Amino acid sequence: MAYADMSREELTALKVELEEELGGYKARDLHLNMARGKPASDQLDLSAGMLTVLKTMDDCFSEDGTDCRNYGGLEGITEARRIMAVLLDDEPENVIVGGNSSLTLMYNSVARYMDFGARGSKPWGDYDYIKWICPVPGYDRHFAITKSFGIDNIPVPMKDDGPDMDAVEAIAASDERVKGIWCVPKYSNPGGVTYSDEVVERLGHLRCAAHDFRIFWDNAYSVHHLYDDPEKQDHLLDISGPCHDSGNPNRYVKFASTSKVTLSGAGIAALASSPDNVAEFKQRMAIATIGGDKMNQLRHARFLKDADGITAHMSKHAAIIRPKFELVQEKLETKLAGMGACSWSKPNGGYFVSFNAPAGTAQHIVRLAKEVGVIMTEAGATWPNGVDPNDSNIRIAPTLPPLEELDTALDVFCCCVKVAYISRLLAV
Amino acid sequence: MAYADMSREELTALKVELEEELGGYKARDLHLNMARGKPASDQLDLSAGMLTVLKTMDDCFSEDGTDCRNYGGLEGITEARRIMAVLLDDEPENVIVGGNSSLTLMYNSVARYMDFGARGSKPWGDYDYIKWICPVPGYDRHFAITKSFGIDNIPVPMKDDGPDMDAVEAIAASDERVKGIWCVPKYSNPGGVTYSDEVVERLGHLRCAAHDFRIFWDNAYSVHHLYDDPEKQDHLLDISGPCHDSGNPNRYVKFASTSKVTLSGAGIAALASSPDNVAEFKQRMAIATIGGDKMNQLRHARFLKDADGITAHMSKHAAIIRPKFELVQEKLETKLAGMGACSWSKPNGGYFVSFNAPAGTAQHIVRLAKEVGVIMTEAGATWPNGVDPNDSNIRIAPTLPPLEELDTALDVFCCCVKVAYISRLLAV
Numbered sequence: 001m002a003y004a005d006m007s008r009e010e011l012t013a014l015k016v017e018l019e020e021e022l023g024g025y026k027a028r029d030l031h032l033n034m035a036r037g038k039p040a041s042d043q044l045d046l047s048a049g050m051l052t053v054l055k056t057m058d059d060c061f062s063e064d065g066t067d068c069r070n071y072g073g074l075e076g077i078t079e080a081r082r083i084m085a086v087l088l089d090d091e092p093e094n095v096i097v098g099g100n101s102s103l104t105l106m107y108n109s110v111a112r113y114m115d116f117g118a119r120g121s122k123p124w125g126d127y128d129y130i131k132w133i134c135p136v137p138g139y140d141r142h143f144a145i146t147k148s149f150g151i152d153n154i155p156v157p158m159k160d161d162g163p164d165m166d167a168v169e170a171i172a173a174s175d176e177r178v179k180g181i182w183c184v185p186k187y188s189n190p191g192g193v194t195y196s197d198e199v200v201e202r203l204g205h206l207r208c209a210a211h212d213f214r215i216f217w218d219n220a221y222s223v224h225h226l227y228d229d230p231e232k233q234d235h236l237l238d239i240s241g242p243c244h245d246s247g248n249p250n251r252y253v254k255f256a257s258t259s260k261v262t263l264s265g266a267g268i269a270a271l272a273s274s275p276d277n278v279a280e281f282k283q284r285m286a287i288a289t290i291g292g293d294k295m296n297q298l299r300h301a302r303f304l305k306d307a308d309g310i311t312a313h314m315s316k317h318a319a320i321i322r323p324k325f326e327l328v329q330e331k332l333e334t335k336l337a338g339m340g341a342c343s344w345s346k347p348n349g350g351y352f353v354s355f356n357a358p359a360g361t362a363q364h365i366v367r368l369a370k371e372v373g374v375i376m377t378e379a380g381a382t383w384p385n386g387v388d389p390n391d392s393n394i395r396i397a398p399t400l401p402p403l404e405e406l407d408t409a410l411d412v413f414c415c416c417v418k419v420a421y422i423s424r425l426l427a428v
Numbered sequence: 429m430a431y432a433d434m435s436r437e438e439l440t441a442l443k444v445e446l447e448e449e450l451g452g453y454k455a456r457d458l459h460l461n462m463a464r465g466k467p468a469s470d471q472l473d474l475s476a477g478m479l480t481v482l483k484t485m486d487d488c489f490s491e492d493g494t495d496c497r498n499y500g501g502l503e504g505i506t507e508a509r510r511i512m513a514v515l516l517d518d519e520p521e522n523v524i525v526g527g528n529s530s531l532t533l534m535y536n537s538v539a540r541y542m543d544f545g546a547r548g549s550k551p552w553g554d555y556d557y558i559k560w561i562c563p564v565p566g567y568d569r570h571f572a573i574t575k576s577f578g579i580d581n582i583p584v585p586m587k588d589d590g591p592d593m594d595a596v597e598a599i600a601a602s603d604e605r606v607k608g609i610w611c612v613p614k615y616s617n618p619g620g621v622t623y624s625d626e627v628v629e630r631l632g633h634l635r636c637a638a639h640d641f642r643i644f645w646d647n648a649y650s651v652h653h654l655y656d657d658p659e660k661q662d663h664l665l666d667i668s669g670p671c672h673d674s675g676n677p678n679r680y681v682k683f684a685s686t687s688k689v690t691l692s693g694a695g696i697a698a699l700a701s702s703p704d705n706v707a708e709f710k711q712r713m714a715i716a717t718i719g720g721d722k723m724n725q726l727r728h729a730r731f732l733k734d735a736d737g738i739t740a741h742m743s744k745h746a747a748i749i750r751p752k753f754e755l756v757q758e759k760l761e762t763k764l765a766g767m768g769a770c771s772w773s774k775p776n777g778g779y780f781v782s783f784n785a786p787a788g789t790a791q792h793i794v795r796l797a798k799e800v801g802v803i804m805t806e807a808g809a810t811w812p813n814g815v816d817p818n819d820s821n822i823r824i825a826p827t828l829p830p831l832e833e834l835d836t837a838l839d840v841f842c843c844c845v846k847v848a849y850i851s852r853l854l855a856v
Contacts, residue, residue: 036499044497048485057476069472069691071464099527100721107716111539115553115577125543125553141715148715149543259718263497266723287569287576288535290687293528293721295694 002340003421015422018415022372025412030373032409037189037351038400039264039317046316047262053302060295068294074285075278076270080297084270086307087222087256089238094272096281097292102257102269106216107145109253109271112284113179113214114149119250119280121212124179125149133171133181135163137354137382137393139189142182142218153384154178158191162199169206176209180216186236187221190354190382190395192347194234204242204251215239217254221350223314224260226322234348240274249274258300260351261313268292268300324398324406328353331407335414341421344396353396354382361420362391368416374409430768431849443850446843450800453840458801460837465617465779466828467692467745474744475690481730488723496722502713503706504698508725512698514735515650515684517666522700524709525720530685530697534644535573537681537699540712541607541642542577547678547708549640552607553577561599561609563591565782565810565821567617570610570646581812582606586619590627597634604637608644614664615649618782618810618823620775622662632670632679643667645682649778651742652688654750662776668702677702686728688779689741696720696728752826752834756781759835763842769849772824781824782810789848790819796844802837 003011054060060068062077075081076097085092098105114125124130132146136155143153156167162185172178183203185195195203203215217239225233243251250273258267273281285291304310329346332355336342341358357365362379369376377395380386396413398406431439482488488496490505503509504525513520526533542553552558560574564583571581584595590613600606611631613623623631631643645667653661671679678701686695701709713719732738757774760783764770769786785793790807797804805823808814824841826834 038499041495041498044495045485047497051482051484051487054479056479057473059479067469067472069475069693070469071466071687071692073693101718104717111543115539115542144715148712259499263723264499265497265501265719266721284576287572289532290529291693293694293724295691296721296724 001338003425004340008426011422011426015419015426018419018422021415022368022412022419025372025408025415028373030408030412032373032401032405032412033375034397034401034406034409034413035375035377036400037260037397039260040320040400040402043317043320043399044263046313047303050262050299050303053299054295060298062294062298066294068298071290073291073294074282074289076292077294077297077301079301080268081270082306083301083304083310084256084268085272086310087258087261088219088254088270088272089222089236090240090254090272094275094278095270096272096278096285097268097270097297099269099292100257100259100265100267100296102218102220102255102259102271103141103145105255105269105271106142106218109216110145110149116284118212118214119276127177129177131171131175131178133163133168133178134384135182136384137190137395138182139184139218140381140386142216143384146182147385155384158188158193160193162193162195165199165202169202172206172208172213174209178208179210179212180214182216182218184218184220185239186219186234187224187347187350189220189350190345190352190393192345192350192352192354194236197237200237200239201242204239204248205246213251215243215252217252219254219256220260222256223310224317224351225314225349226318226325227348228315228318232348250277253277260317261310262300262303266296268297321399323403325353327403327406328396328398328410331410331414335411336417339418339421342417351397351399353398355394355396356392357394357417358421358424359390359392361417361424362388362394364420364423365394365413365416368419369413372412374412376413429766431853432768436854439850439854443847443854446847446850449843450796450840450847453800453836453843456801458836458840460801460829460833460840461803462825462829462834462837462841463803463805464828465688465825467688468748468828468830471745471748471827472691474741475731478690478727478731481727482723488726490722490726494722496726499718501719501722502710502717504720505722505725505729507729508696509698511729511732511734511738512684512696513700514738515686515689516647516682516698516700517650517664518668518682518700522703522706523698524700524706524713525696525698525725527697527720528685528687528693528695528724530646530648530683530687530699531569531573533683533697533699534570534646537644538573538577544712546640546642547704555605557605559599559603559606561591561596561606562812563610564812565618565823566610567612567646568809568814570644571812574610575813583812586616586621588621590621590623593627593630597630600634600636600641602637606636607638607640608642610644610646612646612648613667614647614662615652615775615778617648617778618773618780618821620773620778620780620782622664625665628665628667629670632667632676633674641679643671643680645680647682647684648688650684651738652745652779653742653777654746654753655776656743656746660776678705681705688745689738690728690731694724696725749827751831753781755831755834756824756826756838759838759842763839764845767846767849770845779825779827781826783822783824784820785822785845786849786852787818787820789845789852790816790822792848792851793822793841793844796847797840800840802840804841
């Protein structure tokens with residue numbers, strides 16, 4: 001029976017039962033974590049081969065003869081650009097391989113636009129204020145970057161096929177101070193949504209008041225499918241085509257990394273953009289850097305080899321995390337069956353399940369879970385400034401804990417959802 | 429006989445001879461390079477052991493148990509901070525280990541101060557203009573960083589014991605828009621100068637109009653001695669003491685990297701500063717990065733081990749580059765003997781010899797050398813904006829070419845110096 005249809009007596013009795021269950025968990029002194037999108041240890045083990053692809057100094061030369069040990073090479077070695085072009089759905093010549101963090105590439109891109117503008121435009125920092133479109137729920141670290149520069153993060157709702165494009169179009173056209181949008185276009189963080197072709201086309205053809213509007217296309221999960229069956233994989237239209245067709249070839253900057261392909265802290269990150277943008281970025285990078293770590297680029301290229309190598313490697317990841325995602329679905333379906341007022345995503349890839357708790361309960365749920373030793377992402381984190389107006393969305397990150405720990409953590413989580421919902425119903 | 433004392437006839441005859449010599453070099457189709465401070469291939473070979481210190485996944489855990497493969501750890505792993513503390517002459521707890529480039533750490537430090545100010549001060553980008561003190565001759569890439577942010581680079585002369593402190597004191601006290609100074613305090617680029625204790629003390633006690641003045645202390649060559657004999661090594665007073673004693677504990681930021689210790693493109697960089705500054709940097713980094721590559725940090729710590737390990741390793745570098753530096757001295761002394769109007773540095777460490785050609789000839793010398801296949805650092809590069817008012821200073825970087833190539837390159841260089849000087853004398 002839906003909780004909303006229960007009597008106060010029934011709810012009160014059920015709550016006593018559930019709080020007893022929570023007490024039982026508490027007694028077990030749990031230390032479980034479903035907070036961050038970190039790969040589990042056995043996923044990292046998949047890249048053991050990367051430790052031994054460069055054994056001697058003779059191994060340290062790229063295919064064009066570059067000594068990868070020495071200085072030089074702003075855009076990265078050829079074979080690493082080719083690997084990253086697969087993840088970025090682009091041509092190697094449009095790719096710049098950076099350090100170990102795509103987040104840093106995004107941060108630096110915003111920072112340089114603030115300081116210097118985009119291809120000769122007025123520096124964004126010279127405006128009284130600027131605005132950025134933030135599809136929500138979204139990625140907290142994206143929102144933190146724009147916020148840190150004093151940029152006004154404007155939330156727009158995510159739908160099943162991407163951001164609400166009516167809202168995006170209205171905002172982009174309203175003010176030349178609206179300078180960009182954060183996008184995780186495939187298996188989005190946290191909703192697992194892949195933008196439809198129509199959404200991507202509309203983004204490319206967006207009428208913007210700002211001629212230097214930029215789409216930050218964080219394709220973090222481009223090859224991160226849960227299933228090998230192509231029918232169960234999402235497919236994303238590349239953003240560069242629509243931008244080019246609409247006469248806005250410099251509008252997008254794509255980002256990706258191998259943080260969830262090889263080693264999370266020791267991967268390689270890259271961006272891809274139009275030839276004009278790439279030239280601008282390289283000009284700035286020539287002042288700021290000696291170029292990325294070419295040894296690590298070479299390790300990646302030798303280990304992953306090519307598109308087929310990436311596919312085969314990602315299939316091994318999927319085999320490890322698929323049972324975890326399936327357990328999340330199974331638990332939520334069985335434990336929360338009939339209760340009502342909850343919904344959640346069923347992604348085909350990525351690292352998260354987006355859970356919509358009964359309105360007004362998310363913070364309570366996360367607090368309850370923490371009290372019994374289960375750490376969730378902070379409620380509100382998926383919204384700019386950390387404030388979810390519905391106090392509803394919670395990001396579930398199931399990859400890090402081993403399956404048996406995840407099982408317990410989900411039991412705890414479901415119990416907390418019920419307790420918080422009943423508390424809310426009884427408080428009305 | 430000094431050229432200045434020769435008759436026009438003698439000079440003309442000598443010039444014909446020298447131009448014939450140059451013609452001989454040209455016929456040999458040389459491709460030699462004394463332009464950049466790059467280690468030679470056999471120096472890079474010294475770090476072969478670094479390729480095999482992490483062989484299996486069991487090797488990838490730091491001494492406190494951190495899984496170096498996964499996300500996490502803004503300041504770097506303990507053992508890497510300890511290694512970099514040796515290079516930075518500081519305590520590990522004041523060290524943040526960054527990516528592969530100390531240049532990037534410097535660039536980011538300037539950028540953040542421009543955007544956000546220093547510990548609550550007015551953002552430097554909000555001034556109508558700001559100024560930066562640049563000891564010359566100095567490092568072109570330092571000057572390029574400040575210039576790229578529109579900062580006015582103010583040259584002050586380098587003396588044998590460091591920057592002309594009378595000039596530095598006058599400029600620093602003159603205007604609150606003077607925000608900092610570039611320093612390569614040990615074996616300076618290009619002059620090989622190590623700041624005297626008195627200079628370091630005066631820097632620490634500098635009276636600045638700006639309360640947020642910053643000394644950028646690029647200790648790039650802290651362990652880069654040419655000789656093992658301590659008597660032939662320079663010793664540098666640490667800047668943190670005088671800054672602390674003068675009541676300006678947050679005035680300095682120190683930088684270093686292993687680019688010229690292990691692998692130039694795949695080293696680790698770090699900064700050290702006061703606890704307050706370190707806290708500020710970490711707060712900013714938490715938005716901008718996932719932390720440095722801990723795998724590479726671990727490789728470095730395992731390979732270099734400790735201060736003694738670094739000393740032993742740097743001694744091997746010295747054995748390779750010392751003959752090159754000695755050849756430079758020998759060639760310049762013999763080839764330019766008696767000619768007059770030239771001087772050059774005789775450093776005990778670092779990567780460069782600073783050559784002062786007869787006034788008004790540096791550009792001509794570099795152009796002549798290029799015409800016969802010897803690439804030098806651009807004349808003027810050691811000055812802000814690339815303009816040396818005396819057209820005199822040339823940076824000689826002898827490490828990259830093998831000894832026999834260096835021998836030829838120096839013959840060419842000396843010949844070009846003579847031709848250019850004679851041309852100058854004849855033109856008067």
